[in-house]
Structures are given as C-alpha cells and as structure tokens.
Amino acid sequence: MNTNSETKNEVSAVQETKAFLLISALAIPLLTVLGIAGYGFVVWMMQLLMGPPGHF
C-alpha cells in the first residue's frame, strides 16, 4: 500500500485544474496569437509577391 495518494497513473484534481488553467489561460492564447501572427505573416509575404489586396 502507497502513502502517496498519487500513483503514476493517477492525477489529482489540483493538477488537473492547474493544467486546465495553463492551457486555457496561457498556452492556447499564446498559440493562437502566434498562429494568427503567422497567418498574417504568410499573407503579407504573399502580398509582397502578388501585390496588394485587390480582390474586391
């Protein structure tokens, strides 16, 4: 019998909450921003090659 309530395959509520907060408040926002930035960058590069947007 282990004195540690967490085994290798067991996750505590605290850990999960931390992880949840980490993802939702930090990681995903950061990744989203990077993603949007990357998207913007790619579009910008395409505009340099193909000229300013004129598809209207």
Next chain:
Amino acid sequence: MSINRRNFLKGILASSAASMVGPSLLVRSAQAAQNDPGIWRITGSHWGAFRARVYGGKVVEVKPFEMDSHPTDMLNGIEGIIYSPSRVRYPMVRYDWYKNRHNSDTSQRGDNRFIRVTWDEALDLFHEELERIQTQYGPWALHAGQTGWRQTGQLHSCGNHMQRAVAMHGNFIKKVGDYSTGAGQTILPYVLGSTEVYAQGTSWPLILENSKLIVLWANDPVKNLQVGWACETHESYRYLDQLKQKVADGEIRVVSIDPVRSKTQKFLGCEQQYINPQTDVAMMLAIAHTLYTEKLHDQKFLDTYCLGFERFVPYLLGESEDKVEKTPEWAAEICGVEAEVIRELARAMAADRTQLLFGWCIQRQQHGEQPYWMGAVLAAMLGQIGQPGGGVSYAHHYSSIGVPSSGASGPGAFPRNPDQGQKPIHDNDDFNGYSKTIPVARWVDAILEPGKKIDYNGGKVTLPNLKMMVISGCNPWHHHQDRNRMKQAFRNLETVVTIDFNWTASCRFSDIVLPACTQFERNDIDQYGSYSTRGILAMQRLVDPLFQSRTDFHIFTDLCRRFGKHKEYSRGKGEMEWLRELYEGCRDANKGKFAMPEFAQFWDEGYVDFGAGKPWTRHAAFRDDPELKALGTPSGFIEIFSRKIDRYGYDNCKGHPMWFEKSERSHGGPGSDRFPLWLQSCHPDQRLHSQMCESEAYRSTYSVRGREPIYLSPEDARRRGIRDGDLVRVYNDRGQLLAGARVTDDFATGVVRIHEGAWYGPMDESIGALDTYGDPNTVTQDLGASKLSQATSANTCLVEIEKYVGEVPPVTAFGGPVEVR
C-alpha cells in the same frame, strides 16, 4: 518644397469657410489730413488708380494713387461720371415698345421717349423676349456678342455677366475682332506671326539706351497713354520724360510722321513730318525703294529671317501689278512730302538703330492692313527686328506696353462662359445656315442685308438675320460708323436691350434699358500698371448704387432666376466670396514668386505691389533662333509675301503690301473736289472713347459752345469765314452735325479732327437729322477695310464745313430720356 494641396473640389471648403460678409471687412481708412471730414477709400479706373474721400455718402474728393507718377487730368472728371445728369436711374422701356412690344413702330427709335418700369417688369420683359427669339426664330437672330472697354474690375466685368447669363438661356451670334485694331490684328499674324497689337513690346529703357532714331508714325502716345485697360499708373510717362530730355540733348532723333502736330510731338519738342492723310503706304513704299536702290537694306536679314522679298521687289520697281515704280518722286505727288525728304529719311533709318512705333488710327481706314504690313516690311529691310531699340512696334501707345512686366499673375475674372456641363435652356445650336460668328464691324450690314455672303479672312461669312440685340459694356452708337445708316438698320430690329450706367445714344435707341451702377458703387479687384502688372488693387466701393441702379451681377442673377438658373449662374456665391476667391486664385498663381498677404489684410491695405520687371526685347528670341522660336506665320518666318493671302484672290488685299487709292481721299484724291476736308476721328484727349463725355463740368473744360470741338487750320477757317469759337455745321452725303470750331495751326490745310466718343444727340429720330453735339460718326462711312479684315474704316472720311447760321438747337445728347407717364 511641398505643394499644399487642394483637390479641385476646393469649392466646397472655400464656400463653407468664406461666409464672411461685409461688416467684418470694414476698411480702416488710410488717414489723410484729419481736417477733411469723411473717409478715404482706394479704387481704380481706366483713367488711373486713385483714392477718394467720401463724406455724407458722396464722393467729394479724388486724388491720384501714390504709385501713379503721372496722373491724368481726366481724374477731375470722375465725380462727374458718378453724378452725371445722364445717369440711368430706373429701368426704362421705350414708350411705343411698351405698348406694342416687338410690333412697335421702330421708326420712333431715337425719339428718346421712355416709360419707367419696375425691375421685376423689366427683367420679365427681357426674359420673355429672349424666350420669344429663341422659340420663334433661333440663336441666329440674337446678337449679344458686342464688346467694348467696359469699366475696370475683374469681378464685375459686365460683358462677362451678360454673356454668361444669356448663354445659360440660349445660344447667340458672336463677333470676332474689335474696333480698336480690326485690320492690324488680322494682317499681322500672317506677317509677323502674332496679332502684335496687344502684346508686350521692347522695354522703354532699352529703346532709350539703343535707338538713335525713333519714328512715331501716326502715333500720339502722350495722348493715348492717359487711359489703360486696367487701373493705370502711367509708368510709361517717366520714360517719355527721359525721351524728351534725350531729344533736347540731341542724343535721339524723333520724327513724328503725322498730318497733325500731335500732343506728343509738342511735348517732346521733336520734328514733325507732315504727310497727306491716308497716303502713308505710298511714303513707306518710297522709303523702301530708296533703301533697295541705294543698297541700304539688310539682305542677310531678309535671307535668314524672311520669306518672299524677291516677290515684292518687282512691285517696288514697277515691274508688276500697277507697273509704276515706287520712287520718292511718285510718292511726293501723293503724299505731299518732298522726294529728297523721303530719301533723307530712308538713309537716316538705315544709318543707325531705328525704332518704328505705329499708332492704331492709321489702320482704322480703308485698306488698314497695308500700313502695318508695309511697316513690317520696312523694319525687315532695315534688319533690326529683334534688336533692342530696333524693329517695329504697333502698341507702345497702349496701356503701358513698353514698361517691363513684373512677371506676376493678375487676378482672373468672373467667368464669361457657363460652367462645364451646363446646357442652355434652349440648346438649339442650329444657326440656320448663317455664320455663328461675324466680323465685329459688319453687324449693321447683317441687319440691313441678312443672308448676304461676304469674304472674311480667307473664308466666307453669311450674315445672320438679326432680330434682337443685347448690349453691355460697350456703346455701339459711339463706336460704329454712319449714324444714319444705323438708324435705318435699327428699324429692322424687333428688340434691343441695353445695360449701362449712363444714358448713351445706345440707350436712346434701345427698347429696354437697365440701370447698372458705376464701378465706384461696388467692390472689385483688378491689377494696376496694365501691361506691367505692377500690382493688385482693391477697388473699394465708394458709395452705394445711385437711384435704382444695380451691379450687373445682381441684374443677371435676377434674370437667371426667371429660368431657374440663378444658383448655377452665381455658383451660389456673393460678391465678397467671389472677390476672395479671385484673390486667392491670384495668390496661388503667384505662390513662390510673389508673396501676397491674406485677403483681409490685402483689402484693408488696399494694394499689393510686385515691383518692377526686367527689360525685354520683342522678337529677340526669334532673331536668336528662328528655327526653335519660329514665328506663328505659316512658314515660321516673316512673310513679306504671303502665299496664303495671295491665294485668297482679294482685290483689295493681295500677296504683299500695296498702295491702294481710297474711296475718298483729300488733297487731290477721289471725292476731294466735293468734300475737300479729311475728317480724322482719332481717340480723344480728354475721354476714354465715349466714357466721361457725360461728365458735365469736365466736358465744359474743352467743349466749344457746348459742343464737341472740331479742330481746323487757320487757312480753312479763313476761307469759310469761320473764327475760333464759332458754331459750325460739318456735313457730307452721309449726315450732318454741329460742332464748335477750334482754329489752330497744329492742323494743316485740308485736315480737320473731331475726337471720337462725342455723344450722339440727333435733333430727332428721323434719318438725316442734324446731330446737336458733334459725333464724328454721323458722317463717317460704314465700309469694311478690306475683304481680309472687314474692319472699321472710320478714318476714310471727307467732309465740308460751314459756319452755322440759323436757330441753334439745344444739345440733346445728355440728360437721359424724356420720361412719359
């Protein structure tokens, strides 16, 4: 330097920002003597820019603008224009026309009986007539194209207002050319590649420095430079002063070739060379003959810069055309000048730098193109065209030409044409086979002989069937010839509308007369210095419009209201907004070159000075590089022989200058047996054409027995028993007039003069009635100068004079209409 940019929609911003009205532009008076009550204002006129003191709502004193170094005596007549008994006070309609409209008894025109109407009624009638003419006839029946000297001021330039408004209603007949230089401006483009007569000329300083001989050929600058197209400051006179000194010192020889001892000749103290009237071309041909036979001409110049000399020489030598050699002996007979004198003059011209200066009177005669053409040929033979102080000028007597231009831009004007995209109410552009544009001096021919085809400048003109005329900014019953013929013609017109501020003879012969105000009763802007563009002048309103007179702007806005176009006509802007805009436009054009203050500051200070310009030589660029700076002639060179004119096949204007006998000529010429005296009707000494004749007090300084003076020689006076101050009747087959005799030995036997612009005041409306005041155009002939220019031939006129005995009729030229109630 970046451009502060406005797009061309700037009108939106300008009109929203420029809503300033009068009160904020109250003028701070330029404080003169504190003793004199009233306020001082600044304004200008054709006679000069000046300051005026206004007290009790009236102009009480006029003094020259300080930039005017040689103000004219005529400033004394300004008040008399404003307060003339001839002021058009109310809208007036000719009595019979009021009753019967276009079916009126037109033989009554000239009886001067009018009925007063309200402005609304007058404008309604005006509009209705325009409507009727456009619908019943067409654009070919309406002549609204006549122009004249109007008053100074770019905003209220009245002809612009009238033509813009009428053009917004319908199309009309226009004119080409003018009475001032009709023949000259038509021939000179063929010869020298430019109209020349309205172009800046070689600067006076260069003439004074370089010329050794100046020939004033039929030219009286001291008389004519008193008036100018813009607000004059008479800068030419300081140079004439210098010239006078040089003549006295023997540095420059000046010869005035003139039948009359002119004002200029007397002022300069120079030589006068008498010549029989209308024979100038013969004398010039003889000079050319001398130059050629004595090998004094510049062959190299002729080869390099001219075309056709070799086709002209045979004429000179008597080998072509009339087969008469143009020797000085031949000319002496015609001109009344000794052959040896002609030779001597030719040699003097060729000996050193010679400046030829022609006046305009010489081309206001039959074959008026010839003296100018021949003058250019002489100058070409002398080979000095394009050199400072050499060559030929046709305009040094006009509006400060010869004073170097500052290079600044002057203000624009109220637009004459409707705005882009505007279509007239009656868009009919079908002139029914008639010409849309006629030579200016042939309008009476049109009324009398509609449909007649005449030659004009290489083409044909079909004279239109005129039914209505609108007259503004000019006085056809002054500038046109043969009054009795005009009376006959006017019986064929259905409606005549005149807009003027004083009751001229044109008003007298109209059906509807609208009272405009003088330039002194409105705010305006103009440049001063005329051709020197020395500065911009604020023309501040002196007094309010007298009686019921209005600005032309107001009149025509209201006319346009009647067909719903008043907003488009005025662009929705008032007087001060327009002024501001014209000023700002001028300021923009001068940006970077001449600094101009804000409008409010300009208006308050009264003027902006641009300083003096740099001396310049006419035709120098052409002389320097005839290829790149070619003249505007067909070949680019000076055309002594013009193939183009030759091909027209005219009998009175051929491929090169020629001597043509006149239809009437004194001193042994045709008609001189019946009427021996040549009547010269040159520009007046104390008026601007007919403007200022109505200034009573001023007129009395020169009138004789209340009439226009006629100048004649002691010999002619003696033969007819006439003494100085007598009343005389001047007559020929065309008409008769009364004038006051001025006997003076400035005039040779056979030469008489009445200044044009004397107001026509016939005893009654009948054809042949005696003119009571002395209008020379009562007796002149209405004949086109030639098929080329169809210009006025006023100075081809012979008369006889007799002492007038019998009941003396009163002068009827002034005082307005006889009001019928």
Next chain:
Amino acid sequence: MSIPSMWKIIRSPSTHLSLGVLTLGGFMAGVVFWGAFNTGLEATNTEEFCISCHEMEANVYQELQETVHWSNNSGVRATCPDCHVPHNWTDKIARKMQASKEVFGKLFGTIDTREKFLDKRLELAQHEWQRFSANKSLECRNCHDYNSMNFDNMSEKAQVQMRRAAERDQSCLDCHKGIAHELPDMLEGVSEAFAQLEQSAAVSGFDTGKTYYSIRQLPIYEDPQLAVEAGQLNAATPVKVLEIDGDSLKVELSGWRRTKGFGRVINEDFGFNISSGHLSKAAAQNDQLVSGFERKEDDMTGLEWERINAVVWMRAGSLAESTEMIWDYAKETYQSSCSVCHTQPDENHFDANTWPGMFNGMLSFVNLDGDSQAVILKYLQKHSSDFSDDKH
C-alpha cells in the same frame, strides 16, 4: 510539476473536472482572450497610438489637420486607421505583421528628422497609392459611396468629373491624391493644375508596340541612361514604345520637318505647324537617331519638308494612354483663361497654322505656365478647322 507529467495530464481525459467546468471555463477563457486580443489589436489602431511616434505626429498628422477630413461642415472626422488600416480582417492582420517594418524604422530612425521624412515621402506615398489603387480605394468606401452621392449638390465642374467616376466605379485616389496629407514634390516646376492632370492621366505600366501621349513637355535623350540630351517632346505628342529598360523607354517619334536650317523642329504632319517636339542640333543631324524618308515642297510657303522617324529614350512616366483627359484639361483652361475680355474663338474658327499667331498675341493676358500653354495651343490646333467638319 514537471513538463512530462504536465503533458501526461493534458493528454489524458479529465478525471476530476467535469465536462461542464471544462467547456464553460474554456469558453469563458476564449471570450476573455478574444476580447483582450482585439482590445490590444485595436489599441494599435487608434490615432493616439499612431501619433505616439513623433515621426507621425510631427509630419503627416499636422498636415491632416489642414484638410477636409479633419474639419468640415458636417463634423465627420477620419482618423489614421480609417484609411490606413485595412478593415478586412485578414488584410488587417497582414498589415499588422507588416508593421514590424515600422517598428524597425522607429528603432533605427529611418525618418526621425524632417529632412529624412521629406526624402522618403514619395516612396511612402506610393505604397499607399498602390494599395488604394489595388483595392479601388476600399477604405474610402467605408464612408463614401457613389450610390449615396448627391451629384446635384456639387459644383458643375465637380459633377462632370464625379458622375464619370461613379460610372466607372473609379478608385477615389486616382484623382484625389493628397486629400489628407501634402503631396510629395514629384512634379517640381509644374503648376498645380497641371499636376492634377498628370496624376489623373499618367499610366504606370507600359506595353511595347503601344502608342502613348506625352502629358506635358518632356526631355528626351540619346541613351537609356538618360544622360545625353536629345531634345524635348511637346505636350500631347504620340510616341510608340519600342523597348522598356527599367525606368527608361525607347520610343519612336514620327513626323515631318523642314529641311531649311538644322531640322530640329518636328511637326506632326506635312505642312502642319503642329509641333511634336524638337531635337538638339546634334541629335537632329545624327543618322543613327533620325531616319529621313520622302521630301515634298509645301505649296503654302515654298519650303521643302522631309518625313522622319526619330528613335530616342525617355523616362517612363508622364505618358497617357489617350489624349482624352489632356484635351479635357486644355479645353477647360482655354475656355476660362481666354474668355476674360472677350468670348474665346471657337476652336475651329482658325486653321491649325493660324492658331500659333493668334495664340502668341494673346499670351500677355493670361497666367499660363509653359506646359499649359503648349498643351492648349496643341489642343486648339488639333481641333482647328483642319480637323473639324463642324460648320462655322
């Protein structure tokens, strides 16, 4: 907690946190994030932000305040982002990335002095002009719409131009360059009115074999480096592009010249004094540049003329595809400048060779710059009686 264990937690299904908590929490986090993101993004889209850089505040911001987009009678104001930040989201994001260039510029002071700014003004302006040109002035259309325009309220002149623009759904900036900031000084020495004409009519791309028209008087050269002067092209002269070499064009000028003299003046056609341009003495006599063909005598003067072709180089600019806008400008200027004292003569009142004489005589009365004079004279000649069937 270590990263591997963190990762394991993230990978596995939730043990303790309910579905509701996760979804709601994630949703709220997303909302908060998106709000914060956009707030942050929009903060960079405010006038305040833009002018926080001195370069902007001291230069273009000052200029804006003199214009109708700052203050007007309806009180509607446009600020920096309204025009300069694309409203379309994708393009906006792209522009934000592009703004890294501006950050770079700020850090390294590329336009931190007035002089540096003025030097770069043209380049910066051209970026914006290209952007507006490509999307037909889309940013303008956030407020302005042709369908909402009341043309009747406009001045006559404006109505003509605006209706035409509306028909073609034209890009606003084609004509309205300089509406919010001062124009770059690319047309030195050219009058403002002419500058407008140039902006509206000049094309930026050329095709070989096509004919273009000079908008004003332009220098021509013997070489593609544009170093050796060969003369000058007159306004409204047709030239055919033979070759394009970077910023230079090799063009062919056809015409006739008089054989008397050096043969420098090239006229449009035989016997017509309608100037196409002139050559330098050297160029005019150079067989490599000028080829001569048949010769004829002009009956009107007795002088001999020769047909020629000149091949020269010029800068690739100030050329229009047609004479339409040039003649519009000329006609309007003629009508207003030449009707001050009298009604201007109809264009077809004189023939082409008479116009120079009449025109020269009247120049004292008008304030026209050299280019305007050249273009108006040519307009008159090309619409003179020689080219018009209209009865007069």
